[in-house]
Amino acid sequence: MASNQTLLTAGTEDRDLTRLEEYRAVGGYEALAKARALEPQAVMDEITAATLRGRGGAGFPMGRKASLLAKDTGRPVYLVVNADESEPGAFKDRDVMRFTPHRLIEGCLITAHGIGSTSVFIYIRGEYLHEFEVTRAALEETRKAGLLAGVTIVLHRGAGAYICGEETALLESLEGSRGQPRPRPPFPPVTGLYDAPTQINNVSTIALVPKVLELGAAEFAKIGVPSAPGTAVFSLSGNVAQPGNYERPLGTTLRELIYDIGGGVANGRELKAVIPGGSSVPVLTPDEIDTPMDYDSIQAAGSFFGSAAIIVVDDRCCMVQLALRAAQFYMHESCGKCTPCRVGTRWLVQLLTRIEAGEAAPTDLELLENVCDRMLGRSLCALGDFAVYPVSSYLRKYRAEFEAHVTGAGCPFVGESSIEGIIAPIAQHAHPVPEVVGG
Amino acid sequence: MRPEAVAEIQRIRKRYPRSRSAVMDALRIAQTEHGGWLPPEAFREVADALDVTPAYCHSIASFYDMYHLEPVGEHLVEVCTNLSCALAGAQAVLDAFASELGVRPGETTEDGGFTLRAVECAGGCGRAPVVVVDHVYHEPVRPEDVAGLVEGLRGE
Numbered sequence: 193m194a195s196n197q198t199l200l201t202a203g204t205e206d207r208d209l210t211r212l213e214e215y216r217a218v219g220g221y222e223a224l225a226k227a228r229a230l231e232p233q234a235v236m237d238e239i240t241a242a243t244l245r246g247r248g249g250a251g252f253p254m255g256r257k258a259s260l261l262a263k264d265t266g267r268p269v270y271l272v273v274n275a276d277e278s279e280p281g282a283f284k285d286r287d288v289m290r291f292t293p294h295r296l297i298e299g300c301l302i303t304a305h306g307i308g309s310t311s312v313f314i315y316i317r318g319e320y321l322h323e324f325e326v327t328r329a330a331l332e333e334t335r336k337a338g339l340l341a342g343v344t345i346v347l348h349r350g351a352g353a354y355i356c357g358e359e360t361a362l363l364e365s366l367e368g369s370r371g372q373p374r375p376r377p378p379f380p381p382v383t384g385l386y387d388a389p390t391q392i393n394n395v396s397t398i399a400l401v402p403k404v405l406e407l408g409a410a411e412f413a414k415i416g417v418p419s420a421p422g423t424a425v426f427s428l429s430g431n432v433a434q435p436g437n438y439e440r441p442l443g444t445t446l447r448e449l450i451y452d453i454g455g456g457v458a459n460g461r462e463l464k465a466v467i468p469g470g471s472s473v474p475v476l477t478p479d480e481i482d483t484p485m486d487y488d489s490i491q492a493a494g495s496f497f498g499s500a501a502i503i504v505v506d507d508r509c510c511m512v513q514l515a516l517r518a519a520q521f522y523m524h525e526s527c528g529k530c531t532p533c534r535v536g537t538r539w540l541v542q543l544l545t546r547i548e549a550g551e552a553a554p555t556d557l558e559l560l561e562n563v564c565d566r567m568l569g570r571s572l573c574a575l576g577d578f579a580v581y582p583v584s585s586y587l588r589k590y591r592a593e594f595e596a597h598v599t600g601a602g603c604p605f606v607g608e609s610s611i612e613g614i615i616a617p618i619a620q621h622a623h624p625v626p627e628v629v630g631g
Numbered sequence: 632m633r634p635e636a637v638a639e640i641q642r643i644r645k646r647y648p649r650s651r652s653a654v655m656d657a658l659r660i661a662q663t664e665h666g667g668w669l670p671p672e673a674f675r676e677v678a679d680a681l682d683v684t685p686a687y688c689h690s691i692a693s694f695y696d697m698y699h700l701e702p703v704g705e706h707l708v709e710v711c712t713n714l715s716c717a718l719a720g721a722q723a724v725l726d727a728f729a730s731e732l733g734v735r736p737g738e739t740t741e742d743g744g745f746t747l748r749a750v751e752c753a754g755g756c757g758r759a760p761v762v763v764v765d766h767v768y769h770e771p772v773r774p775e776d777v778a779g780l781v782e783g784l785r786g787e
Contacts, residue, residue, distance in 0.1 A: 280713040280752040318659075318697045319753055321766045346646050351655050352696030354751065368651030370694040386648050429715035429756035436757040471714050471752075501756070503715055517717060521751055527694075611717040615725060615749045617696075620737030 197415055199403040199423050200396060201439045204291050210326055212333040215294040221339060223405035227302040228341070235306035239401065241409035243421050247284075248274055248357075248394025249469075249498050251420070251487035254401075258307050258391055260381035267388040271304050272380075273314040274362055275323075275395045278354040279470035280521060281501030284425040285395040287437050289316070289323035292399065293330035297345065299401035304343050307391050311344055314395075315362050318350040354525035358573045359392045361527065372529045373573035396425060416442035420486040424500045428454045431461060431506035431610075443489070446481040450504055461506035465590075469498020471518050472578030474585035495585075510609035511590040512597050515583045516544040520616035522579030533576035536567035540583055541618075547594065550602025557594055560587060632664045632676050640680045650681050654691050657681055658698055667707065668699040696750070704739045704746035706784050708732075709763040712749040715756035719771065724760045725749055727777035744785065 203209055203218035215221070227235045240255025261269060273296070277285040288296055300312045316324050328347055334340060348366055355361045356371040363385050365371035384390020400422060404412050413421040420442040426449055429435045433455030440449070446466055450456065457463050463478045468485065473496040476483065483493040490497045505514065523537035543560045546552045564584040567576050587594055596604045603609065639660055644653040657680060661673040669692050674685035681688075692698040710716075710725045725747075729735055732745050739746040755761035758770035764784065772780065 277754055278752060281715055281756050282752075283754045283756050286754050317754070318695070319763065319766075322768065344646075348652070349656065349659070350695070351659065351698060353694065365655070366652060367649065368654040368691070370691060427757060429759060430718040435715075435759070467714070503718070503756075505718065509718065514714065517712075517714060521713060524751060610720075611714075611722070614712050614717045614722045615736050616712060617749050617751055620748060 197423070197441070198439045199415070200288060200292065200295065200399055200425055201437075202403070209292045209294060210290075210330055212294060212330070212337060215292075219406065220294055220402075221298055223402040224298050224301050224305075224339065227305055227405050232306050232308055235302060235405070238409050239303075239306065239404055242404045242412040243419075244397065244400060244404055244412075245420050245487060246394055247396035247400070247424060247500070249279070249496075251497055254393055254397055257381065257393070258303075260379070261307060261391060262382045262389040265389055267386075268311055269307055269309040270385045270388055270390040271300060271307060271309045271312045272359075272362065272366065272385055272390055272392045273300060273312065273395055273398050274357060274359065274392060275314050275316040275320070276350050276357040276362060277320075277395070277499070278317055278357050279472060279499045279501055280518075281427060281429055281467065281470045281503045282499040283427050283429075284437055284500065286320055286323055287425070288395050288399045289320065289327045293327040294334070295399045295402055296327065296395055297331055297334050299398035300345055301339065301341075301343055302401050302405060303391065303393070303398060309391070310342055311346075313346045313348050313366060313385070315348050315350060315356070315366055317356075318352050324349055353527075354521075355527045355573075355575060358575065361573065362392070363390070370527070372527045373575075375572055417484070417486045417489075419488050424485070426453075426485065427499070427501045428504065429501070430467075430504040431458045431509075432456070432502075432504040433458045442486040443484040445484050446476070446502065449485065449502060450481065454504070457504060457506050459506075461508065463504065464507045464509060465505040465511070465514075465586075467501075467503040467505070467582070469496045470501040471503065471521065472496075472574075472581055473498045474581045475589060477589055496581075506610070508605075508608070508610035510548075510603055510605045510611070511586045511593050512544060512548045512603065513605075513609050513611050513614070515586045516541065516548055517611060517614055517616060518582040519544055519579060520618050522575065524616065524618045526575060526579070530571035530573075530576060532567045532570040533579065536563055536576065537579045539563045540579060544583070547597050548603055550597060550600070552598045554598055557587065557591075557598060632661060632673075636660050636664050637676070637680055640677070644681065651683065654681060654683070654688065655695070658688065658692050662698060667703045667705075668701060702739070702743075704744050706745045707763075707765055708745055708747050709750040709753070710736075710748070711751070711753040711755065711759070711761040711763070713752035713756075715752070716760040719759035720774075721760040723774045724762065724772055724777065727774040728762075728781070731777050731781045745781075 360374035361371040519540040674688040678685040762772040
């Protein structure tokens with residue numbers, strides 16, 4: 193396995209790939225020329241053969257997704273790129289736009305050719321102003337160089353809403369509505385943007401497409417693991433000595449990522465917990481870090497690959513406070529459409545607040561589990577589940593710490609937790625939190 | 632809004648098959664025109680530009696975090712307090728801004744110079760804690776950097 197082979201970040205060590213001529217110097221847009229010389233189906237066959245899986249979270253194979261696009265509908269086919277990166281812990285897509293925007297644009301043009309689309313929308317999270325400007329400048333160079341060949345690429349800026357990373361909420365937002373998820377079916381490949389067949393992929397997935405064409409499926413599949421070929425950009429953050437983005441083959445273990453690449457836990461502290469895929473996935477304990485980071489292995493270990501955003505937590509952190517801070521985020525971001533998510537996220541915050549304050553009844557831990565059970569799988573999109581995974585997994589794996597909050601006189605860290613007193617944006621608003629019945 | 636701003640909205644509108652898709656950019660332009668927030672007349676202006684109702688424009692603005700429905704300070708200071716930034720000490724950075732500016736998170740200084748707010752994950756977790764000032768990222772920011780940062784902004 194070529195462990196140092198990079199795909200997404202290739203060439204960035206010694207070149208400014210935001211510039212077209214520099215990108216061309218490393219073979220940029222040659223894959224596009226290759227693709228355009230092929231029949232569209234041959235392009236998609238290559239992507240399918242490479243088993244290029246979605247780097248945004250769900251890991252769905254891109255080629256299979258494209259095969260679901262409705263044919264001969266008399267409507268246009270749209271390509272929508274999800275650049276609304278907002279998962280806490282994730283910052284990989286930002287770097288794609290910031291450092292290799294041409295790789296994203298080339299991926300868009302190859303994919304557009306493959307699916308027979310002439311209309312591409314890139315939905316960029318509103319906060320990423322600099323990244324939007326860099327991508328816009330790159331797009332202008334591409335246009336001037338005559339590479340668009342009749343394809344329009346519209347950069348659409350979001351305005352601050354985590355939910356818009358959910359594909360149907362993103363489509364609603366792009367159509368000018370509040371970003372609230374749609375019921376499915378129909379799925380976007382059949383009825384997506386403006387009621388037309390729509391292919392939606394994450395920035396990092398699309399930006400890998402040129403390399404798939406350049407290397408060919410067979411070579412691409414030699415990197416990573418058979419069920420998930422290629423590389424991923426792993427985002428290391430939290431209490432790790434050298435945080436940052438690191439591109440490595442899929443299947444690299446969490447231990448390698450945290451210790452060999454990230455330099456271990458910062459300040460010589462003890463490792464307490466690892467959140468492997470962004471704040472929405474179940475936590476792993478130190479004895480589980482030999483798990484390889486690929487979709488299937490991490491799922492077998494009881495968590496999710498998510499956006500490969502690895503948050504390292506050291507022994508100074510109170511897990512009740514961490515669960516509360518995560519729950520506050522999901523309460524803030526719940527779009528309000530589905531009752532279990534809208535109300536459940538508020539109940540989680542309220543229960544965790546009183547557990548942390550030492551004001552919980554002994555039965556409140558069961559009540560917390562009960563609320564989690566009643567939220568799971570009961571909303572239109574995954575946000576209702578994402579709110580549950582941190583809370584239920586911290587409670588299950590750090591149960592003694594939660595119990596100490598209930599049976600003792602409050603937080604056992606007595607004001608010394610590393611995230612003590614952290615203020616969430618919801619604390620700035622005047623939303624009254626409804627009382628939880630019981631407890 | 633200035634006529635140039637209205638013309639810009641009409642240009643953006645043409646990028647989309649349905650004009651409502653331009654509402655987010657239109658609100659962003661209107662907000663800039665009105666000094667960083669969206670007063671009632673901004674909704675009427677955007678509504679006129681896109682042939683929609685002011686109530687519809689308000690329903691969009693109230694959904695997203697980056698539209699302000701109340702006046703904000705000349706400078707907007709946003710401190711990320713999500714997990715990775717919290718683990719890297721964001722609370723001390725937020726406290727430093729609060730004490731330097733004399734306001735609590737969510738408030739605007741009396742002279743209208745600064746609005747301070749805690750925000751959710753800004754996507755700079757690898758260089759935490761992240762502070763975003765007037766939409767420009769500063770990463771990382773330590774509590775000891777805060778006084779100098781504020782002084783620089785006051786001098787602008």
